[in-house]
Amino acid sequence: MLNLSWLSPIFAQASERLSLGELAGSATVSLAVTGLSRSGKTVLVTSLIHNLLSCAHNPNRMPLLGVVGERRLIAATIAGASANRLPSFPYRDNIEKMAVPDWPAPTEGMSEVGIEVRFAPASALGRFVSAISGNPASLTIRIVDYPGEWLLDLPLMAVSYAEWSRATVRLLRKGVRAEIARDFLALLAQHRPEENAREEVAKELHDRYCGYLIAARDRHGLSFLQPGRFLCRGTLGDVPYLWFAPLDVADGVDPFAPGTLGALLAERFDVYKREVVARFYEDHFRHYTRQIVLVDVLRALLAGRDAFEDTRLALDAILESFRYGPGGILSRLLLGPRIDKVLFAATKADHVPDIQRDHLAALLRNMAAFPALEVRSSNAQLDVTALASVISTAEESQEIEGQRVQVVVGRPVGSNKQSKFFVGNVPIRPPRADAWGSPFLNVPVFEPPAIDASPVDGIAHINLDLALEFLLGDRLR
Ligand SMILES: Nc1nc2c(ncn2[C@@H]2O[C@H](COP(=O)(O)OP(=O)(O)O)[C@@H](O)[C@H]2O)c(=O)[nH]1
Ligand SMILES: [Mg+2]
Numbered sequence: 001m002l003n004l005s006w007l008s009p010i011f012a013q014a015s016e017r018l019s020l021g022e023l024a025g026s027a028t029v030s031l032a033v034t035g036l037s038r039s040g041k042t043v044l045v046t047s048l049i050h051n052l053l054s055c056a057h058n059p060n061r062m063p064l065l066g067v068v069g070e071r072r073l074i075a076a077t078i079a080g081a082s083a084n085r086l087p088s089f090p091y092r093d094n095i096e097k098m099a100v101p102d103w104p105a106p107t108e109g110m111s112e113v114g115i116e117v118r119f120a121p122a123s124a125l126g127r128f129v130s131a132i133s134g135n136p137a138s139l140t141i142r143i144v145d146y147p148g149e150w151l152l153d154l155p156l157m158a159v160s161y162a163e164w165s166r167a168t169v170r171l172l173r174k175g176v177r178a179e180i181a182r183d184f185l186a187l188l189a190q191h192r193p194e195e196n197a198r199e200e201v202a203k204e205l206h207d208r209y210c211g212y213l214i215a216a217r218d219r220h221g222l223s224f225l226q227p228g229r230f231l232c233r234g235t236l237g238d239v240p241y242l243w244f245a246p247l248d249v250a251d252g253v254d255p256f257a258p259g260t261l262g263a264l265l266a267e268r269f270d271v272y273k274r275e276v277v278a279r280f281y282e283d284h285f286r287h288y289t290r291q292i293v294l295v296d297v298l299r300a301l302l303a304g305r306d307a308f309e310d311t312r313l314a315l316d317a318i319l320e321s322f323r324y325g326p327g328g329i330l331s332r333l334l335l336g337p338r339i340d341k342v343l344f345a346a347t348k349a350d351h352v353p354d355i356q357r358d359h360l361a362a363l364l365r366n367m368a369a370f371p372a373l374e375v376r377s378s379n380a381q382l383d384v385t386a387l388a389s390v391i392s393t394a395e396e397s398q399e400i401e402g403q404r405v406q407v408v409v410g411r412p413v414g415s416n417k418q419s420k421f422f423v424g425n426v427p428i429r430p431p432r433a434d435a436w437g438s439p440f441l442n443v444p445v446f447e448p449p450a451i452d453a454s455p456v457d458g459i460a461h462i463n464l465d466l467a468l469e470f471l472l473g474d475r476l477r
Contacts, residue, residue, distance in 0.1 A: 028114075028140040029475050030287055032339075034148040035294030036223050036314065037232060040347035040389060041145050042104050044294060045113070046094040047389040048143070048464060052076040052115055053455030061458035062465035067476040069465075072120040074136050079114030089113035089145055098390070099453035103413070103445070109234035110146040110284070117141060122477040139475055146284065148293065149228035151318045153277045156227065158329050161266035162254035165193075165246035168226065172212075172246075176306040180216050184208040184245070193247045193262030202243050202264055209245035221303035221441055224313035229276055241275065244268040281333050285321070290471045291339045291380070293318060297346035297364045298423065304439030308430065315344075315368035322380045342380045343470055344370070349462050350388035351443065352423055353395050353406035357462065361386040362428035383470050387463040392446040396420065410446030419444065 033041050051061050055068050056075050062068040078091065089111040094104035121127050121137045130137055156164060169188070172181045187208050191201055210230050216222040217231060225231055229242065236242065244265040256262030300311035322342050324330055346360040365384040393408035398420065407422040421444055451459050 027138070027475070028142055029472060030142040030144060030289055031471060032144045032146065032285075032288040032291045033294070034146050034151065034291065035347070036148045036296075037108075037217075038106070039148065039294040039296045041294055042094065042107050044292075044347070044387075044389040044464075045089055045143055045145050046091060046098065046104055047459045047461055048468065049078070049091050049113065049115060050095055050451075050455055051458040051461065051464060052117065053078070054458035057456045058458050061461075062468070064465040065469045065476075066122070066473050067117070067119045070122065072122060072476075074118040074120065076115055076117045079116045079140050082114060086110050086112045086144070089143065095451075095453050098448055098451055098459075101448045101450045103448060107145070108147070108232055110144060112142060112144045115141045115143065117476065119476060126477065139472075141472065144284070144288065147228065147232040147234070148318060149225070149232040150234075150277075150280055151321045152224065152226050152228040152314060153273075154281070154320045154329055155317050156269075156273055156277055157333060160254055161244075161269035162249045162256075162262075164226075164269065165249040166251070168246040169248050171224075176220055177216065177222070180220055180222075181212045184212045188246075188248055191247065191261060193249050193253065193256055193265075194260050197259055197261045197264035199243075201261060202245075202268075205245040205247075205265075206243040219441075221299065221307035221439070222310045223300070223307070224310045224317065226317075227272060227276075229272070236276065241268045241271040244272070278333060281330070286334050286338075288339050289341075291322070291342045292467065292471060293342065293344045294347045295344060295364055296348060297360055297367070297386075298348060298351050298426070299443050301363070301426070302423065302440040302443060305431075305433070305436040307439065308436075312367050312430070319368055319370070322382070324379055339380045341471055342382045343467055344368075344382070344384045345463075345467060346384075346386040348388055349386040350391045350393045350446075351408060351421060352426055353408055355406060356423070356426045357386045359426035359428050363426060363430070366429045385463055385467055385470075387461070387467055389459075389461055389464060390448050391460040391462060392448045393421070398422070410444070412444045413447050421446075 033045055035041050053076050055062050055065075055073050059068050059071065059073070067073045081088070087110070090104075090107075091113055097104050116138060117140075118136045118138045121130050126137055159167070171177060172185060178185070184205075187205060191205065195201075213225045213230050216225055229236060233242075247262060247265060249262065253262070256266055295311070295315065297311075300308050320329060322339060324338050344364055346364045349357045349360055352360060361384050364386070370382060370384065393410035396407055396409050397404050398407050399405075400422065405422060407420045409418050409420050411418050449460065451457070
């Protein structure tokens with residue numbers, strides 16, 4: 001063990017931020033990547049790894065990541081297999097797919113991968129320790145990819161089944177949901193919470209409720225869909241305790257008489273909270289220290305008012321997972337270490353021209369109650385950005401109705417012609433109720449650029465280096 005007590009105060013301060021393990025060459029930080037399905041997690045992790053591995057050859061890909069820009073990076077490599085319980089992230093398969101070029105296959109559930117970064121320390125103390133130990137500093141970044149849908153379940157921890165049912169059924173009867181949930185609501189009308197519990201009824205309600213969730217997500221672009229595991233099961237399979245759905249519960253009814261349908265579903269709801277929700281936070285989330293949350297802001301904006309407002313509800317629910325202050329749900333669930341930096345990122349920023357990208361980030365910032373989170377010191381440090389993991393478009397200007405405007409151009413997957421994509425002005429605030437057009441759910445999927453599968457040249461991106469600098473820069477000094 002090294003004695004640091006003689007160091008001057010400035011050095012001592014530097015040492016507070018660095019662990020000795022880091023200085024001496026072995027430290028780990030976990031970087032969790034989440035977002036609702038199709039928000040861009042798999043592509044982000046693949047591009048991040050590929051760009052980090054390529055940095056030693058091509059530092060120009062990640063200039064704004066301090067350790068690269070300052071030429072301190074020595075090498076980044078995939079860490080060897082560890083005794084982790086999670087499936088490993090399929091980086092190799094993904095990068096080979098992208099070299100075709102094509103997008104990586106969609107994934108469900110969690111996976112992880114370790115990246116070992118060896119670098120020359122920036123601080124005098126770090127350089128000193130590195131010199132006497134004869135080793136460069138090293139940091140293993142443990143990247144975990146998990147479905148954002150699961151974070152939507154945290155608010156369930158604070159409510160009973162009856163409360164959740166009432167709130168959910170109220171929501172189901174409003175706006176577009178009433179139409180999407182018509183079949184489920186019709187079945188709901190035939191069953192009372194106080195009728196005798198029957199397994200077939202519970203299962204049928206569950207199946208129809210899942211049908212509604214899937215239609216709401218896939219055909220209407222909605223995102224505030226609970227419980228999250230009904231849409232993204234991970235490794236759970238179809239276990240019987242999942243067979244529940246909300247019931248039409250009158251005010252004041254709670255708890256339910258034994259043997260009733262209400263009691264059966266309430267019991268399952270409680271098992272779900274204990275076995276699935278609490279367990280995810282205790283076994284996994286608790287170990288994350290840095291987090292990036294991906295949001296497909298443009299898709300939500302173009303999908304129309306209902307889908308956009310719904311994304312805001314989902315974001316508010318997701319934010320609960322980063323409120324550590326007293327009185328929060330998390331403080332009751334988790335003790336000890338916590339996430340200390342969270343970045344919310346509007347993904348696929350290559351779908352809008354350069355001048356609109358800051359708008360995308362500003363819109364994301366104004367979509368949820370972020371500011372309230374930042375002033376509370378016990379919460380995670382938070383920032384918002386726009387990024388593209390893989391630039392798949394080019395920029396052009398075009399005359400539209402007598403006006404020169406910037407558009408993006410790319411080749412839609414499966415087409416042999418380039419097409420232009422123009423979204424107009426991205427507003428920096430959620431549009432007013434009367435400013436919405438009709439929903440547009442077909443944002444083009446542009447073919448990714450041809451890339452080299454070996455980690456030499458990297459992948460062109462927008463702001464990936466800045467994002468990583470915010471998330472991990474302090475651990476790479
Ligand atoms: N143009 C563009 N499309 C992207 C980008 N990232 C993701 N996508 C698209 O979004 C789809 C879903 O991304 P994926 O990473 O699989 O989402 P996940 O479900 O969150 O893991 C991809 O298949 C791409 O079509 C990006 O940076 N630029
Ligand atoms: Mg994925």
